[in-house]
Amino acid sequence: MKIISTDNAIWRRAKKTQGIRAKPLVNLIVDRSVSSKFLVDTLEGREPIDMGNMFCIGAAGDAWQQTSKALLKKYDIKQVDADGWMVCEPRPENEVEFFEATDEEGCVIGLWGETIDGKERLQRFVKGDFICRQVDDPSDQWVVRRTLFINTYTILGER
Numbered sequence: 440m441k442i443i444s445t446d447n448a449i450w451r452r453a454k455k456t457q458g459i460r461a462k463p464l465v466n467l468i469v470d471r472s473v474s475s476k477f478l479v480d481t482l483e484g485r486e487p488i489d490m491g492n493m494f495c496i497g498a499a500g501d502a503w504q505q506t507s508k509a510l511l512k513k514y515d516i517k518q519v520d521a522d523g524w525m526v527c528e529p530r531p532e533n534e535v536e537f538f539e540a541t542d543e544e545g546c547v548i549g550l551w552g553e554t555i556d557g558k559e560r561l562q563r564f565v566k567g568d569f570i571c572r573q574v575d576d577p578s579d580q581w582v583v584r585r586t587l588f589i590n591t592y593t594i595l596g597e598r
Contacts (some may be wrong), residue, residue, distance in 0.1 A: 440544070440545060440546050440555055440561070441539075441542065441544070441545040441546070441557065442545065442546045442547070442548060442561065443514060443542060443545045443546070443547060445470065445538075445547060445570060445572070445580060447592045448538045448570070449538060450520075450536035450537065450538055450572070451536065451538065451594065451595075451596070452534050452535070452536055452537070452574070452594075452595040452596065453534065453535055453537050453571075453592040453593060453594045453595055453597070454529070454531075454533060454535075454592060454593050454595060455533045455591060455592055456529065456593050457498040457501065457529070457590070457591040458496070458514070458517075458526065458527055458528045458529065459495050459496060459497050459498070459514065459527050460495070460496045460520070460525065460526055460527065461493045461494065461495045461496075461510055461524065461525045461527055462492050462493065462494055462523060462524050462525065463490050463493055463502065463507070463598050464488055464489070464490050464548065465490055465491075465494065466523060467494055467574075468488070468490070470489055470493075474488060474490050475487070476580070478522070479494070479502060479503065479504055479558075481501070481502060481503045481547075481562075481585070482501050482503075482582070482584050483552060483553075483562035483563050483564070483581065483582045484519055484552055484553035484555075484561065484563050485553050485559070486504075486543065486551055486553050486563060487522060488504060489504060491506070492504040492506055493505055493507050493510050494532075495505070495510070496524075497587070497588070497591065498591055499574065499585075499586075499587050499591070501587060501589065503551075503581075504551065505551075507546050509579075510527065510549060510553070510591040512530075513529065513530060513533045514527035514528060514529055514530060514531075514533070515527065515528050515530055519549070520585055532551050532597070534574055535571045535572065535573065535574065535592070536571065536572050536573075536574055536577075537569045537570060537571045537572075537583075537592075538569070538570055539567065539568075539569055539570075539585075540564045540565070540566055540567065540568045540569065540570055540582075541563075541566060542547075542564075543565065543566050543568060544560075544563070544564065544565045544566065544595040545563075545564060546561040546562060546563050546564070547562055547564065547580055547581075547582060548560050548561060548562075548571055548580075549561075549579070550579050550581075550583045551581075562581055562582040563571075563582065564582040567585040568584055568585050568588075569582070569583045569584075569585065569588040569592075571583050571584060571588075580588075
């Protein structure tokens with residue numbers, strides 16, 4: 440699997456527009472002694488869970504994990520539903536940088552992801568997917584499937 444560098448990419452900006460639900464992983468997997476046996480099946484690949492993270496579900500049912508600090512930086516918690524899920528809305532300043540993948544397929548290195556051929560933190564993409572990153576932390580990059588990006592982000596600077 441080809442790993443692409445994002446160093447010379449031409450980044451544009453977008454805002455997240457759709458909310459998510461989140462719950463601490465410790466509330467989902469109560470017995471920590473078996474936590475190493477689980478993987479999160481994300482759109483970008485399968486990754487080991489970190490019991491200190493939040494388990495997130497997006498508007499399209501996509502799943503991923505992130506730290507509570509990252510969650511609270513990007514989202515406001517509006518309520519807790521009957522099943523204990525935090526209903527989170529994107530903060531107005533929740534902007535990302537992005538570009539569209541033009542290679543047929545490949546991987547980018549993120550802060551999380553799967554291990555492929557001994558290389559860690561890889562996230563898979565196909566042509567047309569979007570590579571996103573935090574504006575204030577270029578190392579925090581991830582893949583968003585094309586349909587998901589189009590339905591949950593607004594590109595800034597377009598009319």
